[in-house]
Amino acid sequence: MSSFTKIQVHEAQQGEDRVNSRRKRNSSNSENISKRVKIDEKSMTDTTTNNQKRANFSALSNPNGVNKSPAINAKPGAAKKLVIKNFKEKPKLPENYQEETWEKLKEAVIAIQTSTSIRYGREELYQAVQNMCSHKMAPTLYANLTNLTEKHVRANIMQFIAESMDRHIFLKKMNECWLSHCQQMIMVRGIFLFLDRTYVLQNPTIHSIWDMGLDLFRQHIVLNTLVQTRTVEGLLMLIEKERQGDTVDKSLLKSLLRMLSDLQIYQDAFERKFLEATERLYAAEGQRLMQEHDVPEYLAHVDKRLNEESERLIHYLDPSTKWQLIHTVEKQLLSEHLTSILQKGLDGLLEENRVSDLTLLYSLFTRVKNGLSELCSSFNTYIKKKGRTIVIDPEKDKTMVQELLDFKDKMDNIVCQCFQKNEKFANSLKEAFENFVNQRANKPAELIAKFVDSKLRAGNKESTEEELERLLDKIMVLFRFIHGKDVFEAFYKKDLAKRLLVGKSASVDAEKSMLSKLKQECGGGFTSKLEGMFKDMELSKDINVAFKQHMGNLRYPSLHLANIDLTVNVLTMGYWPTYPACEVNLPLEMVQYQNIFKKFYLGKHSGRKLQWQPTLGHCVLKATFPQGNKELMVSLFQALVLLLFNDASDLSLEDIKIATGIEDGELRRTLQSLACGKARVLQKTPRGRDVEDNDRFQFNKDFANKLFRIKINQIQLKETTEEQKATEERVFQDRQYQIDAAIVRIMKMRKTLSHNLLISELYNQLKFPVKPADLKKRIESLIDRDYMERDKDNPNQYNYVA
Known part of the structure; x- marks a missing residue:
């Protein structure tokens, strides 16, 4: 190789000298031509001399034998022309030229193949090939070159057949042989370039x-069964070692695989066996690791393997293998284990909110057929199962709505971050929530309404207005899933009434915002x-503003109304x-005040009727204790009881009941709030937490409290069963009316159905x-009430009765 390089440099120098020499000659010729063109008419008379000059000119400017002579016009002053004429005979080649030239070329080719120095210059060899091709010796030249190359390749094959060597050494020698062959063919082609560009192009x-x-x-080395088998097995061995974590020579792999690709036997000789080995490796690995590892570790391993195979495609594998290779890995490590992965680990990942692992799971499942469908189905199943445990268990009623909100936030976050906001998963999430929320009829709607009530009350100081607005938006999402929205409306209306009448709304803006959302x-x-x-x-x-003005204009000297401030809703x-x-x-004062208001109101709105609701009333009483004066915020019932102690110091349960006229159960709860609660303005004898029939009550002179205005809460039965049933009964009745109205509306339009x-x-x-069954009952009821009738000929058909 080194000798060739020296020859190349030497020939390049010679070529440059020749080019300079030719430029000088051409420049001289151009000057001569310029001088000769300017021959005057007088000098043309010497025919012999001029003909000799034209002959010299032709020989000098046409080394290829083309005769160019100026045509001299007989007329003086006429333009001069150059006429091109061929030699009469072609130059003859020396005897034995073909044999001698081939020997020279053969010697050069063998020198290249044996990496020795070449005696001849590259341009000389190139000119020799050109001369042989010009004289129709190209077929023989091509055949001789082919035979010489084949002989050399055949000689090289013997070292791979005869020797029994280590696989790695074998691959190195094969690679050296391949690279040497490629380099030699590049040099040989450089010499025989003229042959390649003429004879070969003319013969497809x-x-x-x-x-x-x-x-x-390809014929003498790679297609040899033994050599091909050793080569492919050696390559598979190196790749297997690399897959096991060993360091291998990637450049060697790349070179040999490029050799197989260049020789167009990559698919037949290597790819099929490589993919089969890959399938066997990952099939066994998938089965083993699914048993040994938990799902997050297994997913990380799969991701690592896919990245490794992608790196192999970049570094040495042919790009044509990419789809089959990656598909094989995905099939053996993912497709074959989709159900196992989801059953074994999805619930745990979702329960623990493993965002990164779920993101990887989604990314991997997008790569395989039916991966996302399986994942979405399992995701839906988990939500229904988890949500059902929240909704069905009565012990979780107190925390149900907050748990549902937290659960929804968690699942939304997973769909957004892990599942790339996939619309299919978002729709599946909504369907699952709607499914389990309605597994328990009416209760979720009732609890959502009560949850809203707790957040809209004035005592709720745990969030800012912005946070409350966001919370209401989230609650509306849950509200959309409810089928029995009329149940929500009934409980929401009841709680809203309490908030408005007692003045306990956290914010009018928040109330109206919720109303706007509904x-x-x-x-x-x-x-x-x-x-x-x-x-x-x-x-x-x-x-009330108008009433206060009215009271200001009136005078009641016999009544002590100045100390009473009445507000009526x-x-x-x-x-x-x-x-x-x-x-x-x-x-008496309250009754008189009521009568004055009634007269005032009916005077402005004749024809209306006022019905007083003492259960909704509340008062502020001014109380005098030895420890100081206080203001007591109480219900109307509590106020009626306390006012009795202005005239008596000791009263029995029966005395209070007769004096106030309050229903027994309500009275007991009222006395319990005044004598057994935190603010005990009354004392009970005997002591105890419950009010019994023989109990007596006294004004508590020792009452003390650091606050001036004290709220004494009325003890409520936990939304009494009767009260709850009453609300549900109202909803049921409303539904009956709506069903009846819908039936009549449909029959009125259709007449017969x-x-x-x-x-x-x-x-x-x-x-x-x-x-x-409920619809059938309402139809029977309407038939009984003559809104519709059965057809006499067809009992399964109804007619509208006008």
């Missing part, structure tokens, strides 16, 4: 010199009564929850869950 059936060299190498979600019909409640409260403010009965009517014994079609229409129109 003949390989180029480079392709001829590849073809011979209206946007369910329409104006859903919120019309709720909006009416707000309207009543605003009108009541105006009425006038409620439209259809907007507010239904409250049970009860009669209690009010002090079969039972099945009527049921189908009702399911489309009704917005709450209903059973076929």
Whole structure:
């Protein structure tokens, strides 16, 4: 190789000298031509001399034998022309020229193959090839070169057949042989370039010199069964070692695999066996690691293997192998274990909120067929199972809504971060929530309404307005999943009434914001009564302002009304929850004040009727204790009891009951709040937490409290079963009315309809869950009330009765 380099440099120098020499001659010739063109007419008379000059000119400017002589016009002053004429005879080659020239070329080729110095210059050898091709010796020259190359390649094969050597050494020698062969063919082609560009191009059936060299190498080395087997097995051995973590010569792998690709036997000789070995390796590895590792470790290993195989494709494997290789790894490590991975680890990853592991899981499952479908299905199953445990268990009622909100946030975060906001997963999440939230009829709707109530009360100081707004948005998401939205409305309206009447709303803006969200979600019909409640409260403010002005203009000298400040909320009965009517014994001053207000109100709104609701009243009493004066914030019932102690110091349960007229159960809870709670303004004898029949009560002179205004909470039965049932009963009755109205509306439009079609229409129109048996009962009720009738000829068909 070194000798060749020296020859090349030497020849390059010689070539440069020749080029300079030619430039000088051409420059001289140009000057001569310029001088000769300017021959005047007088000098043309010497024919012999001029002909001799033209002969010299032709010989000098046409080394290839083309005769160029100027044509001299007979007329003086005419233009001069050059006429080109060929030699009469072609130059003859010396005898034995072909044999001698081939020997020279053969010697040069053998010198290249044996890495020895070449005696001849490259340009001389190139010129020799050109001369032989010009004299129609190209077929013989090509055949001789092919034979000489084949002989050399055949000689090289013997070292790989005869010797029994280590695989790694074998691969190195094979690589050296290949690289040497490629380098030699490049040098040989440089000498025989003229042959390649003329004879080979003119004969499409003949390989180029480079392709001829590849073809011979393929025939005599790689397609030899023993050599090919050793080569492929050696390559597979190196790749297997690398997969096991050993360091291997990647450049050697790359070179030999490039050799197989250049020889066009990569797919047949190597790729099939390589993919089979890959499949066997990862099939066994997948089975073993699924048993040994937990899911996060297994997923990390799969990701590592896929990255490693991608690196191999970059460093030495042919790009054509990419799809099959990656597909094989994905199939053996993922596709074959999809169900096992999901059953073994998905629930744990979701439960522990393993975001990075879930992200990797999603990324890997996107690579295989049905991966995302399986993952989405298992994700949906987990949500239903987990959500059902939250909703069904009555012991979790107190925390149900907060747990649902936290669970929804967690799943939303997983869909957003881990599952790349995949719409299929987002829809599956919604479907799962809607499924399990309605597994327990009515209760989730009731608890969501109560949760909203707890957040909208004035005592809720745990969040800012912005945080409360965000929380309401989240609650609305849960609200959308509920089928029985009328149950939510009933409980929400009851709680809203308490907040408005007792003045315990955290924020009017928050209340109206929630109302706006409900209206946007369910329409104006859903919120019309709720909006009416707000309207009543605003009108009541105006009425009370007018009433105070009215009282200022009146004088009642016989009454002690100056110490009483009366505020009345006038409620439209259809907007507010239904409250049970009860009669209690009010002090004379209160009764008189009520009568004055009634006269004032009816004077402005004739034809209306006022019905007082003592259960909703509340008072602020000024109390004098030895420890100091206090203001007591109490309910009307508590106020009636305390006012009795202005005239008596010791009263029995029965005495208080007769004096106030309060219902027994309500009275006991009222006395319990005054004598057994935190702020004990009364004393009970005997002591105890419950009020018994023979108990007596006294004014507590020793009462002390650091606050001036003290709130004495009324002890409530935990939303009494009766109260809860009453609310549910109202919802049930409303549903009956809605079903009846829907049936009549449909029959009025259709006139005649079969039972099945009527049921189908009702399911489309009704917005709450209903059973076929309930619908059948309502149809029978309407038939009994003559709104519709059965067809006499077809009992399964109904007719509308006009």
